[in-house]
Structures are given as structure tokens and as C-alpha cells.
Amino acid sequence: MNESTFAEQKVVVLDFGAQYGQLIARRVRDLGVYSEIMPCDASADEISAAHPAALILSGGPASVYAEDAPSVDPAIFDMGLPILGFCYGHQIMAATLGGEVAHSEVGEYGAAKIMRDGESVLFGDTPAEQTVWMSHRDAVSRVPEGFTVTSHTDVCPVASMECAERKLFSTQFHPEVKHTEHGNELLRTFLFDVCGFEGTWTxxxxxxxxxxxxxxxxxxxxxxxxxxxxxxxxxxxxxxxxxxxxxxxxxxxxxxxxxxxxxxxxxxxxxxxxxxxxxxxxxxxxxxxxxxxxxxxxxxxxxxxxxxxxxxxxxxxxxxxxxxxxxxxxxxxxxxxxxxxxxxxxxxxxxxxxxxxxxxxxxxxxxxxxxxxxxxxxxxxxxxxxxxxxxxHRQPFPGPGLAIRIIGDVTPEKLEILKNADAIVREELDAYNQRLFEETGERNSEHSCWQYFAVLPDIKSVGVMGDERTYQRPIILRAVESSDAMTADWAKLPYDVLARVSGRIVAEVPGVNRVAYDITSKPPATIEWE
Structure with a gap:
């Protein structure tokens, strides 16, 4: 990226293979600070060439003791930059700077309660006890010289640590996920109080x-x-x-x-x-x-x-x-x-x-x-x-378009059927999502549909219309809840919404006599049919 007005206030996220790597960068940007992701094995010189004003070390799935465990260039800790580490980033900071990481008999996964230990720059005025999101078995057992322990849990003696003098901070938990109740406050403190950023990424x-x-x-x-x-x-x-x-x-x-x-x-x-x-x-x-x-x-x-x-x-x-x-x-x-x-x-x-x-x-x-x-x-x-x-706010739509929502060969007749059926699906579920927004005040309510469309399979089925037998095509309705398309669950649509979609398609789209609803999650299915 070209040098910009944001170059002096940039956070580089070093990615250790975390499922939350992109989420960290997004949370930083949400707070008005520009961020970029770099691989964890980038050298201090390569990182320096990106002109960061602060670093965040992400989590990762590996154990610091594994033979091929990701490491970090120790020289990054001598760059004079504020650094914040999460999970694996917490452990690699401790191990690199002379602390110790031990393999615990008891891991922590999901919600956990931490208890603060004394004063902390990072925690500021947040409560003495708070709920965080954990995902680990290894844990820091001894902090490096110059660091203090700032919180613990019943099974994790060092849930967070800091060396305020060197502006080095780390947490075993994940502040970037919404399940950590004061995670956003910790990020704010790091970005604005520790780093002195102004939040101009608008x-x-x-x-x-x-x-x-x-x-x-x-x-x-x-x-x-x-x-x-x-x-x-x-x-x-x-x-x-x-x-x-x-x-x-x-x-x-x-x-x-x-x-x-x-x-x-x-x-x-x-x-x-x-x-x-x-x-x-x-x-x-x-x-x-x-x-x-x-x-x-x-x-x-x-x-x-x-x-x-x-x-x-x-x-x-x-x-x-x-x-x-x-x-x-x-x-x-x-x-x-x-x-x-x-x-x-x-x-x-x-x-x-x-x-x-x-x-x-x-x-x-x-x-x-x-x-x-x-x-x-x-x-x-x-x-x-x-x-x-x-x-x-156009929904995700495949480059090949409706061709891969028509199972089998693509004909003008099939295209006309699918276009008309899909228009009804989008009209009704757009309205459903709008009603949810008006009720909840959230665009991305956990109950709203993230993606929804019609699929035309390459079969016909028997039906009855006006006391006469029909042999026409079915439409399959696909509606899912997701945030990133990596995983998805089928949307639990109210019966009245499903009935309205089905009734309209059969009544208004010539050539269709049946509507089915796909209730398969991803995985094992994909969101699209082809």
C-alpha cells in the first residue's frame, strides 16, 4: 500500500495462524486505527519497513513446545514499539523474553473468570473480576524479568502480564472477541492511552x-x-x-x-x-x-x-x-x-x-x-x-451467476423460472430482515438471514393445480445465518414467512408446483449447491 496519512498510526498484526487474525485487525480498524496483517515469521527489518507504530501478536493453534512451533524475531522487542500479545502471542512473548511456559494438565476453553492482581495500565478501571474468552492448554508459568502478573484464573496463574515501562502487554485470553466483556476497553486503552493514537481511520x-x-x-x-x-x-x-x-x-x-x-x-x-x-x-x-x-x-x-x-x-x-x-x-x-x-x-x-x-x-x-x-x-x-x-448491501453472489444455481443444463426457460422465483425469495426475506432490524436495532441480529436465494434442481414432480395434475419443477429455498461464509447454519425462519414464500412462488411463477427448504448447515454442505 502506498504511504499515506495513516502511516504514522498503523498497527501491524503478526499472524501466528490464528482463527481470529483478521478479527483482530478489524477490531483495531473499528476503533479508528489503521491495521495490517503480516506473517509471524517476518523479520524485524521487514516489519520495520512497513512503518508500524505498534504491534499485536495474534493467537495460534500451536504449542510453543512443538518442534515446528511458530516463532518470532526477538529483535521486534527492541524496536521500541508498544506490543500487545494474545493467547499464543502472550506465550511467545514470555518464552522469547526469558519467561517460562508450562503445559497445563487442565486447559481452559470458552468463557472464564479472571481476577485482577493489583494495578495495571492495560486494565485501567475495569472490574476486579471479569469474564473473558479462553482457548489454551499451555500457560505462562513464570513471567520475564521486569514484568508483573496483572490477572489470573483458578487454573491459569498468569492470565495477563505487562511491562509498562517497555510498553509490553499480553493476555492469555482473547480481547478481540465479543465474549470478553471488557475486551474493547483493553484495546482502547492500548491504542489510545499507551500508543497515543488519534483514531483518524474514518x-x-x-x-x-x-x-x-x-x-x-x-x-x-x-x-x-x-x-x-x-x-x-x-x-x-x-x-x-x-x-x-x-x-x-x-x-x-x-x-x-x-x-x-x-x-x-x-x-x-x-x-x-x-x-x-x-x-x-x-x-x-x-x-x-x-x-x-x-x-x-x-x-x-x-x-x-x-x-x-x-x-x-x-x-x-x-x-x-x-x-x-x-x-x-x-x-x-x-x-x-x-x-x-x-x-x-x-x-x-x-x-x-x-x-x-x-x-x-x-x-x-x-x-x-x-x-x-x-x-x-x-x-x-x-x-x-x-x-x-x-x-x-448486495448479497454474496457467485461470479458465474444463476448458472450454478440451476442444477443441470442452463436453458432460457429455466433461467426465467429461477429469476422470477429468486426475486420473490429476496423480496420476502429482505422484508423479514427489515422487520428484525426494526425490532432489535441491529442489522446483523443473530436471527437475521445472511444470504438467501432460490435453487432450481434438474427434476420435476407431480402436483395438483385447479383440480388438474401437473408435472413441473420444484424450487429449493436456501437461507443461512453466517458472519463470514466459512461456516453457516440454516436460518430458523418463522413458518408464516416460509408459507408466504412458498405460496407466492407456486402462485406467481409458471412452471413451479413445489417449494422445499434446505435445512443443512455448512459443513457438511456448502452454501451454494454447485
């Missing part, structure tokens, strides 16, 4: 910074962007439009596999709301021919992906002076594609730019203004840029 500042960076990078050149109508590409388009206006050409490849009315909505936003060149490529017939008779989901994906780039680059090569390709790569894409897990730690994060199949003799430099943003930050950025809610 949407207005981010937009100003990103617009400036794009203008500086692009100069007078032209930029092309493949606009899918999804959240990420739409936010990149809005950001580039604000920065460079007519120097941007948005290419919208319509493969005919989007949801009902989506192509029209995308075109309206980017022709009427933003001052950019917009090219609508109507490729519906070409895709229909290519997909005719294809039933294997991986074959569908390959055909759709390959044809997208053919359509896109055909337009790109007709434009003069295009030097840059903008894309909606976001931070989890970078982390997940480049951070292969080895021995419980993440290796150096690598770029995945080489996944773009540039034709022979064609190359564009990349603009990826969202490559250090998490998904909900991208949504907030979109709102701040003036994008409408139906784009900003």
Missing part, C-alpha cells in the same frame, strides 16, 4: 486519501474496469469515478445470468449517478450458445470465466490510451490467496495478480484501491460514496 479520510492516490498513480492515463454489479467492483468504480471521472471506462459484461432486473439497475446507477464512460456488452446469446447442454458445474464456471475475459478484452483493445485495469480485489482475497498455512503459521503474503489471463501482447498495470479493506469496510465506503443500498 470513511471521509479514507476516501480523500484513496482519491488522491488514484489521481497520483493514473495521471492523465485512462483506466478500464470490469463492472460486475457486485459490491467490490461497484465501489472501485465509484471511487475511480470520483478521482478521475471520464478517464474511467466501465465495461459491464451482461452474460444473462444475473438476477432479475440487476443489469438495468447497474446501468442506471453508472450512467445517471456517475460521470464515467459506460459500455454495456450484451453477450447473453453468446453465453447461451456456449452453455447449451453443459451440466458439469466446473465446466460452467470455466466457460463463463473464460468468456468474460474474451468479452472484456475485446472492448479494451478498441479503446485508445488505456494503461490501467482497475479491479475490486479486497484484503481477504490477498490474505487467503497468498497465505498458505504451513506448520500453523502463515507464509509471506503474495500477490495473486497473475490470475488475470491477459491476451498475448496485451497488458495493463493494476489499480486495486480496496486491497487493504475488509468486506464491511467496502460496504461502508460504498455508502459514503453515494452508492444505493441495493448495490452496497
Amino acid at each position: 470513511m471521509d479520510n479514507i476516501i480523500e486519501q484513496k482519491v488522491s492516490e488514484i489521481r497520483e498513480q493514473v495521471g492523465d492515463a485512462r483506466v478500464i474496469l470490469g463492472l460486475s454489479g457486485g459490491v467490490d467492483s461497484s465501489v472501485v468504480a465509484a471511487l475511480c469515478a470520483k478521482a478521475i471521472g471520464k478517464q474511467l471506462t466501465c465495461v459491464f459484461v451482461n452474460h444473462g445470468l444475473l438476477r432479475k432486473n440487476e443489469p438495468e439497475e447497474v446501468e442506471e446507477v453508472f450512467t445517471k449517478q456517475f460521470d464515467v464512460d459506460f459500455v454495456h456488452v450484451h453477450a447473453e446469446e453468446r453465453y447461451a450458445e456456449l452453455l447449451a447442454g453443459v451440466t458439469d458445474p466446473e465446466a460452467k464456471r470455466k466457460i463463463i470465466g473464460t468468456q468474460f475475459w474474451k468479452e472484456f478484452f475485446a472492448v479494451a483493445q478498441e479503446l485508445d490510451g488505456v494503461q490501467y485495469l482497475a479491479q475490486g480485489t479486497i484484503y481477504p482475497d490477498i490474505i487467503e490467496s497468498g497465505a498458505r498455512k504451513t506448520g500453523g503459521k502463515a507464509s509471506t503474503i503474495k500477490s495473486h495478480h497473475n490470475l488475470i489471463p491477459f491476451p498475448e501482447g496485451v497488458h495493463f498495470d493494476l489499480i486495486e484501491p480496496l486491497d487493504h479493506f475488509f468486506k464491511d469496510e467496502v460496504r461502508a465506503l460504498g455508502t459514503a460514496l453515494g452508492l444505493p443500498d441495493h448495490i452496497v
